[in-house]
Amino acid sequence: MIIPKLAFRNLIGNGAKTWLNALVLSFSFVAIIWGQSLFEGMDREMSKVTIDQEAGGGQYWAGAYDPYDPATIDDAPAAIPADLAAEAAAGRAAPILIVSATIYPKGRMFPALLKGVDPDQDVLKLPFDRLLGGDGEIPGLIGARTAKSTGLAKGDTVTVRWRDASGTFDAADVVVVDVFQTQVQTVDSGLIWVPLETLQAMTGRPGRATVVTVPVGSAPRSYPGWGFQDYDVLLKDIKSFVQAKSLGFSIFYVTLMALALLAIFNTQILSIWHRRREIGMLIALGMPRGRVIALFTLEGALLSILAAAVGAVYGLPLLIYMSKHGWVLPAGQADSFGLALDKALYPAYSTGLVFGTILLVLAATTIVSFLPTRKIVTLKPTDALKGKWS
Amino acid sequence: MENSVLIRTVNLTKIYPSGEQPITALRDVNLVFQAGEFAGLVGPSGSGKTTLLNIVGSLDVPTSGSVEVLGEKIETLSHKKAARLRNRHIGFIFQTFNLLPVYTVYENVEFPLLLLGMTAAARRKAVRDALAWVGLSDREHSRPAQLSGGQSQRVAIARAVVKKPDLVLADEPTANLDADNSHHILHTMEDINRDLGTTFLFSTHDAKVIAHLRRKITLVDGRVTADEARTT
Numbered sequence A: 001m002i003i004p005k006l007a008f009r010n011l012i013g014n015g016a017k018t019w020l021n022a023l024v025l026s027f028s029f030v031a032i033i034w035g036q037s038l039f040e041g042m043d044r045e046m047s048k049v050t051i052d053q054e055a056g057g058g059q060y061w062a063g064a065y066d067p068y069d070p071a072t073i074d075d076a077p078a079a080i081p082a083d084l085a086a087e088a089a090a091g092r093a094a095p096i097l098i099v100s101a102t103i104y105p106k107g108r109m110f111p112a113l114l115k116g117v118d119p120d121q122d123v124l125k126l127p128f129d130r131l132l133g134g135d136g137e138i139p140g141l142i143g144a145r146t147a148k149s150t151g152l153a154k155g156d157t158v159t160v161r162w163r164d165a166s167g168t169f170d171a172a173d174v175v176v177v178d179v180f181q182t183q184v185q186t187v188d189s190g191l192i193w194v195p196l197e198t199l200q201a202m203t204g205r206p207g208r209a210t211v212v213t214v215p216v217g218s219a220p221r222s223y224p225g226w227g228f229q230d231y232d233v234l235l236k237d238i239k240s241f242v243q244a245k246s247l248g249f250s251i252f253y254v255t256l257m258a259l260a261l262l263a264i265f266n267t268q269i270l271s272i273w274h275r276r277r278e279i280g281m282l283i284a285l286g287m288p289r290g291r292v293i294a295l296f297t298l299e300g301a302l303l304s305i306l307a308a309a310v311g312a313v314y315g316l317p318l319l320i321y322m323s324k325h326g327w328v329l330p331a332g333q334a335d336s337f338g339l340a341l342d343k344a345l346y347p348a349y350s351t352g353l354v355f356g357t358i359l360l361v362l363a364a365t366t367i368v369s370f371l372p373t374r375k376i377v378t379l380k381p382t383d384a385l386k387g388k389w390s
Numbered sequence B: 001m002e003n004s005v006l007i008r009t010v011n012l013t014k015i016y017p018s019g020e021q022p023i024t025a026l027r028d029v030n031l032v033f034q035a036g037e038f039a040g041l042v043g044p045s046g047s048g049k050t051t052l053l054n055i056v057g058s059l060d061v062p063t064s065g066s067v068e069v070l071g072e073k074i075e076t077l078s079h080k081k082a083a084r085l086r087n088r089h090i091g092f093i094f095q096t097f098n099l100l101p102v103y104t105v106y107e108n109v110e111f112p113l114l115l116l117g118m119t120a121a122a123r124r125k126a127v128r129d130a131l132a133w134v135g136l137s138d139r140e141h142s143r144p145a146q147l148s149g150g151q152s153q154r155v156a157i158a159r160a161v162v163k164k165p166d167l168v169l170a171d172e173p174t175a176n177l178d179a180d181n182s183h184h185i186l187h188t189m190e191d192i193n194r195d196l197g198t199t200f201l202f203s204t205h206d207a208k209v210i211a212h213l214r215r216k217i218t219l220v221d222g223r224v225t226a227d228e229a230r231t232t
Helices: A002-013 A016-055 A082-089 A144-150 A196-203 A236-274 A276-284 A289-325 A351-373 A381-385 B049-056 B079-089 B105-116 B120-133 B149-161 B179-196 B207-212
Strands: A059-062 A094-104 A110-117 A138-143 A157-163 A169-180 A191-195 A211-213 A226-229 B005-016 B023-034 B038-042 B064-069 B090-093 B167-171 B199-204 B215-220 B223-229
Touching (some): A002 B105, A016 A236, A016 A289, A016 A351, A094 A196, A110 A144, A110 A157, A110 A196, A138 A144, A138 A157, A191 A196, A236 A289, A236 A351, A276 A289, A276 A381, A289 A351, B023 B049, B023 B199, B023 B223, B038 B049, B049 B064, B079 B090, B079 B105, B090 B149, B105 B120, B105 B149, B149 B167, B179 B199, B179 B207, B199 B207
Parallel strands (some): A138 A169, B038 B215, B090 B167, B167 B199
Antiparallel strands (some): A094 A157, A094 A211, A138 A191, A157 A169, B005 B023, B215 B223
């Protein structure tokens, strides 16, 4: 226990120099935890809202369906398997029929997708119940982004043209029964939601769907002609986005960390240089060289623990404030990413993140502290005592 | 008596490589020191006093010849064994005090005992005793920067003797002190030598120190030119 005791004494005894280094290093702690927690929070929030409003507990895709290939959309719809149809009837699955269309709001023309969904479904948390009722008109539900881009508003009527199952063009007017707000752009942009049975009838595809979304916790099953898509596929864009952003940010904190470590490295070299008489004296007093090295290395390592404590003093209130109030993105910034970002980012702190960061900084500091101390091995105590560097 | 021999050097030679002309610091030095001696190596600068002291203290090794300290052959000791020898049996006093600046007086004196792994209670008693010997009981919480040169050297003496070593090696211990302080610390060392039986070996060219020595060994150009027992 003597080495930790002496290292602590030396560290505290160095006064302002120690506190200044600890402060610089603490910036790395706080920046890493803050940055990573933002991305963790972003990931959690986007995943949650996407699961709630689009992905559910996974989706069965009709064989040919590929959301990234518009050519597959109209050919994909297939008969809903009996089991899934029964689940849907009980509200435990949400079949969605997707048909490409063109809409003509206020004399203009926009490509769009019609999505048919059961207004009574309980799987997706979107206000599809507003599609219920209607007076013989086709009710349509649109998101705020579509409303903005097309100029449509609640109560407006828009002409929609589509091709039915046999390839024949048909058209009808759809009444916008409501406009909903959502973070998830893929359930909003360029989409008009209509009742499933209505769309099946409009397109001559009774009992057919393109996608069947099941609730969270459903075990995937095998249905001929349908493929189950889990979160690896459904949340892939979110994960890729967070990973890319996290990587970009990591350049910032790696730079910050490198500067802090450079400061520690420099301090250690200077410290060993300034304290060479002391090193000589420690050896003269009978301290083996290995323990002298351990002492100097531990002093550096303890610096990171001190930095964690210093970081906690100003970092904790900051991080708690951020988790409550979030980091508000500039107006319009959230939508520009094309993903389910909220208007503010709320950091999420996990034990793994906090302890992982502390361990990372501790390990880096210890290594950086150790490297200059190797010089002590070559130091002749008789020279060191005279203040010479052999 | 043969069994009280503390240090024995046989044909001790130390040569420092220095370009084309190596420097011979010690030449065939043959000396024996008994336990309890209060002896000094005297001579001009560069005569090899400090080199001899460093080799006896296992901080350096001879180029040839043999040095035996407390039965250990210095030239064959590993770093670890040499550290153990210094830790348990040898105390050092240097011209520049070499106190650890961030420690208090108490902590500086306590340091060798920490290395020995003594209990806290035993350390406390030993440190208080040592500070009493050197008359610094009232300064145990001071830091080295707050002490005068004489006080600093007294702390260094307390640190050297706190573990009650067999041998104290003092390299020019009065070089940075005024006459009063020099006499004070020399009396302190004499008291310790008498009361504890600690052997003191000095390196000095200070007349004040020489006046207190009971044995004076003169070195010139690395050779022993005189070895006189004296009555003080």
